[in-house]
Amino acid sequence: MAEITGLREAVAGLVGDGDTVALEGFTHLIPFAAAHEIVRQGKRDLTLVRMTPDLVYDQMIGMGAAKKLVFSWGGNPGVGSLHRFRDAVERGWPLPLEIEEHSHAGMANRYVAGASNLPFAVLRGYVGTDLPKVTPTIEPIACPFTGEELTAVPALNPDVAVIHAQQADRKGNVLLWGITGIQKEAALSAKRVIVTVEEVVDAFEEHTFGIVLPSVAVDAVCAVPQGAYPSYAHGYYARSNAFYEAWDPIGRDREKFRGWMERHVLGVEDFSEHLRSIRQEGAMG
Amino acid sequence: MTEGEGRGYTADEMMTVAASRRLGDGTVCFVGIGIPSQAANLARLTHAPGCVLIYESGTIGAKPEVLPLSIGDGELAEHADSVVSVPEIFNYWLQAGRVDVGFLGAAQIDRFGNLNTTVVGSYEEPKVRLPGAGGAPEIAASAKEVFVVLRQSRRAFVEKLAFVTSVGHAEGGDSREGLGYTGGGPSVVITDLGILEPDPETRELTLVALHPGSTVEEAREATGWDLKVAENLGTTEPPGEGELRVLRDLKERTAAARKEKVG
Numbered sequence: 001m002a003e004i005t006g007l008r009e010a011v012a013g014l015v016g017d018g019d020t021v022a023l024e025g026f027t028h029l030i031p032f033a034a035a036h037e038i039v040r041q042g043k044r045d046l047t048l049v050r051m052t053p054d055l056v057y058d059q060m061i062g063m064g065a066a067k068k069l070v071f072s073w074g075g076n077p078g079v080g081s082l083h084r085f086r087d088a089v090e091r092g093w094p095l096p097l098e099i100e101e102h103s104h105a106g107m108a109n110r111y112v113a114g115a116s117n118l119p120f121a122v123l124r125g126y127v128g129t130d131l132p133k134v135t136p137t138i139e140p141i142a143c144p145f146t147g148e149e150l151t152a153v154p155a156l157n158p159d160v161a162v163i164h165a166q167q168a169d170r171k172g173n174v175l176l177w178g179i180t181g182i183q184k185e186a187a188l189s190a191k192r193v194i195v196t197v198e199e200v201v202d203a204f205e206e207h208t209f210g211i212v213l214p215s216v217a218v219d220a221v222c223a224v225p226q227g228a229y230p231s232y233a234h235g236y237y238a239r240s241n242a243f244y245e246a247w248d249p250i251g252r253d254r255e256k257f258r259g260w261m262e263r264h265v266l267g268v269e270d271f272s273e274h275l276r277s278i279r280q281e282g283a284m285g
Numbered sequence: 286m287t288e289g290e291g292r293g294y295t296a297d298e299m300m301t302v303a304a305s306r307r308l309g310d311g312t313v314c315f316v317g318i319g320i321p322s323q324a325a326n327l328a329r330l331t332h333a334p335g336c337v338l339i340y341e342s343g344t345i346g347a348k349p350e351v352l353p354l355s356i357g358d359g360e361l362a363e364h365a366d367s368v369v370s371v372p373e374i375f376n377y378w379l380q381a382g383r384v385d386v387g388f389l390g391a392a393q394i395d396r397f398g399n400l401n402t403t404v405v406g407s408y409e410e411p412k413v414r415l416p417g418a419g420g421a422p423e424i425a426a427s428a429k430e431v432f433v434v435l436r437q438s439r440r441a442f443v444e445k446l447a448f449v450t451s452v453g454h455a456e457g458g459d460s461r462e463g464l465g466y467t468g469g470g471p472s473v474v475i476t477d478l479g480i481l482e483p484d485p486e487t488r489e490l491t492l493v494a495l496h497p498g499s500t501v502e503e504a505r506e507a508t509g510w511d512l513k514v515a516e517n518l519g520t521t522e523p524p525g526e527g528e529l530r531v532l533r534d535l536k537e538r539t540a541a542a543r544k545e546k547v548g
Contacts, residue, residue, distance in 0.1 A: 026342050026357050027342055027355045027358065028359065052419075071417065072418055073416050073417050074414075075415075075416030075417075077354060077357075078318055078353075085414075089411065089414045103418040103420065103423055104371070104375060104419050104420040104423070108375050109375075123376075124380055124423075124427065124467070125422055127426075127464045127466070128461075129418075129422055129450060129451065129452055130403070130448045130450070178368065179343055179357050179359075180370060181342060181343065181357070181371050182372070184370065232359055234359050238359055239358055241543050242543065
């Protein structure tokens with residue numbers, strides 16, 4: 001059963017140095033608050049797993065929290081590059097970053113296999129591309145019934161999955177709606193699960209395209225309003241496309257990036273202070 | 286973006302309009318971000334109101350009022366017919382053959398329509414680390430046909446890809462068929478200069494039409510291989526007033542919606 005607790009306690013108790021950690025949320029509901037807490041607590045040597053590293057892993061990689069990244073699309077959507085990710089891959093700054101790269105379908109199926117307690121998943125794909133040459137976790141496999149050649153990818157079973165949702169009830173059941181991406185599979189594939197939510201409510205209302213993750217599948221629920229900002233929480237606040245655009249010049253420059261993280265992440269107590277801090281500064285510089 | 290010499294539209298607008306025209310009404314279309322998304326939504330708002338736009342975040346039948354910056358903007362879920370999980374969109378929809386057209390961009394393309402979105406230079410020590418595969422390999426594998434949209438230049442149209450991220454017509458001829466893919470591969474490549482289609486036999490991309498004002502020399506100059514040109518080279522119909530108005534309205538609405546303040 002999930003314990004309703006503070007984010008600081010949840011991260012301190014459930015995330016360890018060297019862990020494989022998946023912070024998921026496909027553009028929607030990206031757990032930025034939890035990522036900042038992991039950075040503030042100085043967690044190290046993490047293997048970060050995420051389909052789209054996004055700004056959330058750009059920040060964690062740039063702060064040296066990761067030794068390895070498992071991913072399928074590493075850009076700033078609609079804007080351009082993730083400069084901290086590129087700096088780590090191209091120049092090893094601040095630390096060399098080992099990468100294991102897949103396609104979206106490969107990653108999605110790896111989570112499904114993990115959630116299903118299977119060793120691997122099977123899909124049509126990767127054949128004829130250069131991905132199997134650079135990614136050892138892609139192997140051909142013959143169908144035992146027809147002999148057809150398909151592709152196998154190993155299950156993902158992170159030590160910790162972290163997701164953000166709109167609501168939890170007081171028993172720790174979790175409700176998310178809108179684009180729910182890969183969060184259910186990520187949570188069910190992981191050994192430990194932290195969920196940050198916009199609010200804890202007495203009872204859920206009906207929502208189109210909603211899913212409920214039962215409390216038994218969750219370890220910690222932490223109320224962090226706006227904890228997915230600058231991504232969004234459907235029904236609460238919109239994606240700050242302006243933030244994603246403003247991140248480009250910050251992420252591009254090592255000193256600007258360090259300064260920004262020191263002022264707005266390391267130098268604050270929690271996410272509400274982070275939001276106040278970036279708003280006070282007005283612009284994103 | 287250069288203004289067409291006194292033509293009243295840009296080369297990018299011509300490319301977007303030409304791409305949108307290829308999308309038939311009622312088509313189920315898997316859309317990438319950028320010009321593919323512009324073109325698909327232009328088609329939906331003009332000649333193809335019944336096309337079903339799918340974005341890889343799991344939105345089916347998306348009808349965005351403004352262009353999304355990412356494939357998962359809330360705008361896409363707001364008016365969608367359905368929203369499904371990411372495994373479902375890739376397995377039950379794309380891999381299962383329910384997608385008619387996949388709409389892709391790329392950093393590099395070769396003569397057989399294979400695409401690179403991974404690295405420029407070597408993989409171990411890349412000159413430029415690009416975002417990577419995303420859903421492109423499976424779109425290229427499983428959509429019944431693939432439309433590719435990208436600006437034509439020697440940097441993009443290369444003799445040899447630095448990395449094969451997504452398979453087009455492989456080594457040409459019937460080589461794609463040997464890979465076990467169920468989709469048909471690229472049927473058209475739309476650029477800012479003209480339109481290329483694979484030769485029915487060799488599957489090599491052949492220039493079949495030029496946009497108004499472009500020349501064969503220009504297209505050859507912007508291609509890193511010896512570009513084949515069709516005998517009956519056509520000319521693209523320039524963007525109509527209606528097409529331009531709808532496209533520009535869409536972009537203005539999008540720009541206005543993005544002006545919100547940070548924080």
